[in-house]
Amino acid sequence: MSPAATPRTLVVGFDGATLEMCDRWRAYGRMPVLDGLMADGSWARMRSVFPFNSAVAWTTLVTGLSPGTHGIFDFVLPREGAYSLRVATGDDRRVPAVWTHASAGGARVGVVNIPMTFPSEPVNGFMISGMDAPGLGERAVHPPELLDRIRRIQPDYRIMSKAYIRAEHGEWDSAERELIGAMEARARLVAKLARPRDLDLLMVNLEATDGSHHFFWQHFDPTHPRHDRELARRYGDTIGRVYEATDRELGRLIDAYAPDTVFVVSDHGGGPSNDWVLYMNDWLAAEGFMAIQRRARASLAKRAYGTAMKHMSVPLKRRLRPLFGAWIERAKGIALYGDVDWSRSRAYGTVQSMVRLNEVGREPTGTVRPEDREAVLKELADRAAARRFPDGRPLFERVARASEVYEGTVPGGPDLVVEPELGTQVRGRNTSGREGFLLRVSEMGVWYPSGEHTPVGMAVAAGTGIERRGEVDEQGISQVAPSILAVMGVPAPTLSGEPFPFVSSGLVSTGRTVEAAAPAGSELSEAEEAEVLERLRGLGYVD
Numbered sequence: 001m002s003p004a005a006t007p008r009t010l011v012v013g014f015d016g017a018t019l020e021m022c023d024r025w026r027a028y029g030r031m032p033v034l035d036g037l038m039a040d041g042s043w044a045r046m047r048s049v050f051p052f053n054s055a056v057a058w059t060t061l062v063t064g065l066s067p068g069t070h071g072i073f074d075f076v077l078p079r080e081g082a083y084s085l086r087v088a089t090g091d092d093r094r095v096p097a098v099w100t101h102a103s104a105g106g107a108r109v110g111v112v113n114i115p116m117t118f119p120s121e122p123v124n125g126f127m128i129s130g131m132d133a134p135g136l137g138e139r140a141v142h143p144p145e146l147l148d149r150i151r152r153i154q155p156d157y158r159i160m161s162k163a164y165i166r167a168e169h170g171e172w173d174s175a176e177r178e179l180i181g182a183m184e185a186r187a188r189l190v191a192k193l194a195r196p197r198d199l200d201l202l203m204v205n206l207e208a209t210d211g212s213h214h215f216f217w218q219h220f221d222p223t224h225p226r227h228d229r230e231l232a233r234r235y236g237d238t239i240g241r242v243y244e245a246t247d248r249e250l251g252r253l254i255d256a257y258a259p260d261t262v263f264v265v266s267d268h269g270g271g272p273s274n275d276w277v278l279y280m281n282d283w284l285a286a287e288g289f290m291a292i293q294r295r296a297r298a299s300l301a302k303r304a305y306g307t308a309m310k311h312m313s314v315p316l317k318r319r320l321r322p323l324f325g326a327w328i329e330r331a332k333g334i335a336l337y338g339d340v341d342w343s344r345s346r347a348y349g350t351v352q353s354m355v356r357l358n359e360v361g362r363e364p365t366g367t368v369r370p371e372d373r374e375a376v377l378k379e380l381a382d383r384a385a386a387r388r389f390p391d392g393r394p395l396f397e398r399v400a401r402a403s404e405v406y407e408g409t410v411p412g413g414p415d416l417v418v419e420p421e422l423g424t425q426v427r428g429r430n431t432s433g434r435e436g437f438l439l440r441v442s443e444m445g446v447w448y449p450s451g452e453h454t455p456v457g458m459a460v461a462a463g464t465g466i467e468r469r470g471e472v473d474e475q476g477i478s479q480v481a482p483s484i485l486a487v488m489g490v491p492a493p494t495l496s497g498e499p500f501p502f503v504s505s506g507l508v509s510t511g512r513t514v515e516a517a518a519p520a521g522s523e524l525s526e527a528e529e530a531e532v533l534e535r536l537r538g539l540g541y542v543d
């Protein structure tokens with residue numbers, strides 16, 4: 001593929017960003033680079049997948065396929081043949097991403113900080129893994145010799161900012177500095193690596209926007225249950241400052257790489273959390289779908305786990321990591337499912353809004369026979385639909401069979417999706433010591449992120465191959481991959497979405513469909529898993 005024929009394409013992730021938020025800061029002239037792209041190009045609100053978290057949404061964004069085909073249903077996946085969960089990585093993805101198609105077509109690619117790209121892949125170019133990488137090591141970088149160069153030219157590069165640790169401790173200044181600092185180091189490094197202009201496709205997730213929502217929404221939004229006017233005076237504009245800095249780093253990437261075509265995309269949106277936390281497995285127990293036996297060992301372990309998570313300092317956890325890795329794994333398993341009587345349970349939850357049946361033949365002690373499957377799902381869906389918050393509004397916003405939500409049937413996914421009202425925190429199991437499956441965050445004395453994801457993100461595009469149409473109707477996240485490939489003229493198999501309507505060329509199809517392959521199947525070590533879990537806990541994905 002000759003570089004002259006391929007528009008040099010830049011894809012930048014504004015993780016979790018929304019058009020509404022961008023419009024707010026653009027109105028004050030704080031996002032001049034995005035402004036320029038919008039003036040020359042087209043944009044749309046963009047609907048994400050379920051669940052709308054970075055692992056699942058980014059994987060659909062880069063593959064153009066449903067979780068039912070790519071196999072990343074969440075940050076954690078059920079271990080086949082066991083009642084336990086493991087942290088998912090890029091190795092669990094069953095289909096190729098845009099960079100694989102582009103590499104195969106002879107294009108040179110650079111991929112930086114895209115979630116679920118650990119271990120790094122042998123692309124025709126370079127790759128630095130995203131948030132599923134336990135750290136910046138050899139397996140997180142392709143080619144491996146790039147690692148030394150990164151350490152030399154950008155010693156402050158880190159896979160992910162430590163803003164969550166700062167925010168959890170109320171150290172807001174340093175949380176803000178961390179968010180912006182990690183993003184700047186990332187963009188500076190990429191600007192150095194992209195400078196020779198020897199890439200046809202460069203994809204970078206700048207990321208900080210998502211963290212600004214998670215940690216600073218309470219200061220930004222006067223109606224948030226945890227808003228504090230004193231703190232708001234200093235941090236009410238942090239989200240604005242992060243968007244402003246993100247726009248500046250977008251400009252840095254454009255200056256360094258001089259692309260012909262630019263896409264700015266977000267994997268989902270962001271909004272306020274409400275004051276509620278829902279414990280999925282405790283709810284299933286309350287509805288009679290899961291049987292709990294009050295064994296002393298399990299409830300003690302559950303309480304000990306909750307207490308340790310709450311009180312143990314991060315440096316202490318880190319120092320104890322060699323022991324802690326094994327311990328967290330065992331404690332997590334015991335805390336989540338250790339006191340479950342599986343012979344009397346019909347369903348269980350993972351960590352987000354996903355329910356699996358305890359199915360004969362699939363689960364080790366299955367109780368639901370294939371012929372009863374539909375009836376159990378219906379009973380469960382009816383119970384979910386009837387559940388209310390104390391003030392009478394529905395607890396669940398959406399209840400759906402997996403087959404209505406996903407295309408494809410690869411294993412590891414939920415059987416039923418039960419999505420609570422937006423802004424509700426969802427956790428696997430109540431380890432707080434308080435009774436119940438639905439608790440008020442404000443009464444618990446623990447820290448939870450004040451911003452949560454919403455299902456609609458954004459896409460902006462401008463340059464070669466992009467029509468100047470202004471805003472168009474809402475699009476879907478599975479359209480990003482075919483749009484990139486269409487602009488670049490890279491042949492690809494049939495994907496689930498069409499290119500965006502403002503992309504002037506169609507996708508060159510190879511006429512083949514994508515076959516979901518068996519995942520590579522490597523698992524993280526206990527210590528690596530502990531590192532990733534710690535990070536996910538900070539973002540509110542696990543307890």
Ligand SMILES: [Zn+2]
Pocket residue numbers: 015016053054055210267268
């Ligand atoms: Zn995200």
